[in-house]
Amino acid sequence: MNATTPRPSGNEALLTAARAVIAGGGSSNMRNLGIQDPLVVDRAMGARVWDVEGNELIDVNMGYGPHLFGYADAEVVEAVSERLHLGAMTGIVHRLDAQAGELIGALMPSMEQVRFANSGTEAITSAIRLARFHTKRTLIVTFEGHYHGWSDTLLRGAITADSTGQHGGTELHAAPGTNPEALWHTVQLPWNDSDALARFFAERGVEVAAVICEPICANAGVVHPLPGYLEQMGELAAANGALLVFDEVITGFRVSRGGAQELLGIRPDISVISKVLGGGFPVAAFGAGREIMGPLARNEAFHGGVYSGNHAAVQAVVSMLGKIQRSPSVYTDLEESCSHLEKKLRDRFAEAGRPVRIARAGSVLSVAVLSGPQTGPEAYDAATDTIDFAAHRRLQRHCQRGGLYFHPNPLEPWFLSSAHSRADMDRIVDVVARGLRAG
Ligand SMILES: CC1=C(O)/C(=C\N=C2/C=C(C(=O)O)C[C@@H](O)[C@@H]2O)C(COP(=O)(O)O)=CN1
Numbered sequence: 001m002n003a004t005t006p007r008p009s010g011n012e013a014l015l016t017a018a019r020a021v022i023a024g025g026g027s028s029n030m031r032n033l034g035i036q037d038p039l040v041v042d043r044a045m046g047a048r049v050w051d052v053e054g055n056e057l058i059d060v061n062m063g064y065g066p067h068l069f070g071y072a073d074a075e076v077v078e079a080v081s082e083r084l085h086l087g088a089m090t091g092i093v094h095r096l097d098a099q100a101g102e103l104i105g106a107l108m109p110s111m112e113q114v115r116f117a118n119s120g121t122e123a124i125t126s127a128i129r130l131a132r133f134h135t136k137r138t139l140i141v142t143f144e145g146h147y148h149g150w151s152d153t154l155l156r157g158a159i160t161a162d163s164t165g166q167h168g169g170t171e172l173h174a175a176p177g178t179n180p181e182a183l184w185h186t187v188q189l190p191w192n193d194s195d196a197l198a199r200f201f202a203e204r205g206v207e208v209a210a211v212i213c214e215p216i217c218a219n220a221g222v223v224h225p226l227p228g229y230l231e232q233m234g235e236l237a238a239a240n241g242a243l244l245v246f247d248e249v250i251t252g253f254r255v256s257r258g259g260a261q262e263l264l265g266i267r268p269d270i271s272v273i274s275k276v277l278g279g280g281f282p283v284a285a286f287g288a289g290r291e292i293m294g295p296l297a298r299n300e301a302f303h304g305g306v307y308s309g310n311h312a313a314v315q316a317v318v319s320m321l322g323k324i325q326r327s328p329s330v331y332t333d334l335e336e337s338c339s340h341l342e343k344k345l346r347d348r349f350a351e352a353g354r355p356v357r358i359a360r361a362g363s364v365l366s367v368a369v370l371s372g373p374q375t376g377p378e379a380y381d382a383a384t385d386t387i388d389f390a391a392h393r394r395l396q397r398h399c400q401r402g403g404l405y406f407h408p409n410p411l412e413p414w415f416l417s418s419a420h421s422r423a424d425m426d427r428i429v430d431v432v433a434r435g436l437r438a439g
């Protein structure tokens, strides 16, 4: 294709053109699932995306979670646009940096000091390295169903819905190409299993550098920690000289102003934040108390990144967190609108006689069509064992054609925003109900 070749136009043609030059079409495997109905976005605003054929869809995937106030929030966009005009990348400390760090510390007091990064994976990898530096140990405890990015350090196997929608992907011990030795230093425990956690720490606790989790698991559908579980995790970590790391890439500033650590009242040793932090601009951060961060301050431990903490990203942080500070009701409003949505969805599935797993943490909602009633305790494996991936994909396809977009993988949660009106919530329910009737 050259400059004179007529450009393709429709979803199908543009996706084909993208796939010709971008491996898989999109620059993330999670985006390249075999989605039966191609969707190529032209623009997004508020709670909506428009595809290249002019179709308008209410979006509840919302870019996987950064847009607490909806797409293209005017305040954030204007501030970052102005920063770009003022010079967004000097590699020199900027006057905004202190303001951004102070805002993070005000909302998440456990993060007395931070370092910015460009992605959650970068920040997680650096946080794990810092924990290993602090403890002089290497073993990392992770949990089934939790996702901490794609680095060799922590990319665990995943059970994925393959392109036919079948829950058939093998449990990969590690992604192909990962250095298998990297995983010798990680162990994966079942989530919400207090006995397994206690047994592991009794046997190998003194080897553990850090135990890392999503405090509210959101990458396997929403799976809350059972009462007392995180407290037990923190106590076992402390008793064994290990660090507790909360991966709040999703939950940070999402499930409450101070994230899951505020909502659950548990103070981790190290926290990682991203998504809402930047409101759609690529930025992440990891942080802890001054003692743990000290080796970075003294250049004894290493963390870098040409674009880490660039001025445009830090402006996005200052604008987003400033808006959050000025919008205390955003979380109570979202709780009210999303509990309304959850109830209506449960009613429609019940009326249709279709088993479903719906779980929610504030404005993060997971909906998974089941093949039968869910068995077992509130745990990741209990949830996935009964998910009907093919039926879920049929529902997703019908809804996408009906003007509602959610991810075809039922393990990916829905993210609502303050831009989703009550009318949008009712429309979401109507489209889902029609999809259920279609079978
Ligand atoms: C809890 C959590 C995450 O959810 C997370 C990234 N999440 C996602 C990544 C996606 C992608 O790579 O396309 C899309 C979703 O599967 C997921 O929300 C990451 C990695 O962040 P990043 O993708 O910015 O490197 C760390 N911790």
Ligand SMILES: Cc1ncc(COP(=O)(O)O)c(C=O)c1O
Residues within 6 Å of the ligand: 304, 305, 306, 307
């Ligand atoms: C040659 C080279 N490769 C890789 C990197 C790392 O890039 P980043 O800092 O964006 O992670 C750098 C950064 O200076 C570099 O100069």
